Amino acid sequence: MSEPFYFSISKRLPQSGNGLGKGGKRHGRSAIIHTPHGVIRTPAFIPVATQAAIKGVLPEKMEELGAQVLLSNAFHLHERPGEEVIDEMGGLGKFMNWPHPTYTDSGGFQVLSLGAGFKKVLAMDTAGLSKEDIVAQNSERRAFVDEDGVDFKSPLNGSKERFSAEISIGIQHKIGADVIFTFDELTTLVDPRSYQEESLERTFRWAKRCVAEHERLTEERKGKPYQALFGVLQGANYEDLRRKAARQISSLNVDGFGIGGAIEKKILGQICAWIADELPEDKPRHVLGIAAVDDIFAGVENGGDTFDCVLPARCARNGAIYTRLGRYNVTRAAFLKDSMPLEEGCRCYTCTHYSRAYVRHLLRCREMNGSTLATIHNEHFFVHLLDEIRASIEGEYFDEFKESTLRRFYGF
Ligand SMILES: [Zn+2]
Structure with a gap:
């Protein structure tokens, strides 16, 4: 049973x-x-x-x-x-x-x-x-x-x-x-x-x-x-x-x-x-x-x-990357030689092992690993966001967390 x-x-x-x-x-x-x-x-x-x-x-x-x-x-x-x-x-x-x-x-x-x-x-x-x-x-x-x-x-x-x-x-x-x-x-x-x-x-x-x-x-x-x-x-x-x-x-x-x-x-x-x-x-x-x-x-x-x-994965395949400071597209020319991770401070597998320059290169060449690395980061972003929301409810700071997260993400 x-x-x-x-x-x-x-x-x-x-x-x-x-x-x-x-x-x-x-x-x-x-x-x-x-x-x-x-x-x-x-x-x-x-x-x-x-x-x-x-x-x-x-x-x-x-x-x-x-x-x-x-x-x-x-x-x-x-x-x-x-x-x-x-x-x-x-x-x-x-x-x-x-x-x-x-x-x-x-x-x-x-x-x-x-x-x-x-x-x-x-x-x-x-x-x-x-x-x-x-x-x-x-x-x-x-x-x-x-x-x-x-x-x-x-x-x-x-x-x-x-x-x-x-x-x-x-x-x-x-x-x-x-x-x-x-x-x-x-x-x-x-x-x-x-x-x-x-x-x-x-x-x-x-x-x-x-x-x-x-x-x-x-x-x-x-x-x-x-x-x-x-x-x-x-x-x-x-x-x-x-x-x-x-x-x-x-x-x-x-x-x-x-x-x-x-x-x-x-x-x-x-x-x-x-x-x-x-x-x-x-x-x-x-x-x-x-x-x-x-x-x-x-x-x-x-x-x-x-x-x-489905959005985190779908966006990732187009190069759209979620971060606490909003969303950006990593396939832009500005990231050609960028050695930073997709998001600074992110603990996902992609961000702890790969650079923006590499992920950008793979996505532009339509290499499958580009989608894989970008998707891992975006899925982690949402899974982790909900984990943090749960912690904020249990720790009684939901309102502050909501306000600061939305302010950073949407820039207001
Ligand atoms: Zn990441």
């Missing part, structure tokens, strides 16, 4: 009375998520290993830089190599030689974003990304939502496929991550209010079906490590819809929550607070696809526990 999944809060942010929750409440906390593959001390950053890999970086190096948990994508792993393969190989963690906790997202985002046909990512800080990163390669609408699920054309070979609540949960059970997510409908900020309402109800119906299928498969697959199911909350920028989603999803038998969907950057903290007002305190909350340093602080302060983002 494997360890059960549970969540224990270590410390709450002090109440200053001017938080964004009801009555000025601040929902931020530090905590520990216990999974069959070990613990996650939160707030925590979760690097994204979409295809069961961080592009260019071995799992051993991710462990060394301090990552506690990796998030893979059910849709991509379903397309290749197929969930049966991963199941037969002993599950996601074993397959990729990562003995620590794993998450998979439901595939809803990937399937539904085929339908949008324009921006793949709806609430993202787009600086540092190439055009291909933010604009779908094919503007043809490739996904169609109905009551039961989503029809779409495979981006791999154009064949007709279908995703639904039951299909997504079946795939995620076979992949075998410690935390899996309900299949939700992703809306965009440009959808009208009436569609958001309709979609919210559909997402709730899908979540109920996900829970039922999850319970059935948990019973059927007894003896496998327990997988926790997180319910995903939609509702775009609307307070009443966000609160309603939180009440609906928390009425179900779920182990935690995913804060998803279209979010306008400037109210991300407020949305997390509305949701946290309605959710039970004793279950973890994952903020899906966060994009920037200030967003992470807003998410933590308002009750987010874990955060995933």
Whole structure:
């Protein structure tokens, strides 16, 4: 019998009375998520290993830089190599030689974003990304939502496929991550209010079906490590819809929550607070696809526990380097003969062994090691930032740490 999944809060942010929750409440906390593959001390950053890999970086190096948990994508792993393969190989963690906790997202985002046909990512800080990163390669609408699920054309070979609540949960059970997510409908900020309402109800119906299928498969697959199911909350920028989603999803038998969907950057903290007002305190909350340093602080302060983002790795491959003093591009000519590390004082493997001049050279020659070295630094930056935020909550200096970090990073 494997360890059960549970969540224990270590410390709450002090109440200053001017938080964004009801009555000025601040929902931020530090905590520990216990999974069959070990613990996650939160707030925590979760690097994204979409295809069961961080592009260019071995799992051993991710462990060394301090990552506690990796998030893979059910849709991509379903397309290749197929969930049966991963199941037969002993599950996601074993397959990729990562003995620590794993998450998979439901595939809803990937399937539904085929339908949008324009921006793949709806609430993202787009600086540092190439055009291909933010604009779908094919503007043809490739996904169609109905009551039961989503029809779409495979981006791999154009064949007709279908995703639904039951299909997504079946795939995620076979992949075998410690935390899996309900299949939700992703809306965009440009959808009208009436569609958001309709979609919210559909997402709730899908979540109920996900829970039922999850319970059935948990019973059927007894003896496998327990997988926790997180319910995903939609509702775009609307307070009443966000609160309603939180009440609906928390009425179900779920182990935690995913804060998803279209979010306008400037109210991300407020949305997390509305949701946290309605959710039970004793279950973890994952903020899906966060994009920037200030967003992470807003998410933590308002009750987010874990955060995933593809940006550090994606930016690294384009030469964009995160530092405490902001982001810069190391491929610029100014770094041709620069013997400094990517960031002064950084203790990551790259910064303790390599110079800017060398990393710049590799990136400009499109040598794979260039991406590897830059990615190690950027992933370390975010993992370490969340470690420092956690320490600041536990040491009761969160407000000072937030202010000084944001001032340095954004230069104000
Ligand atoms: Zn570094």
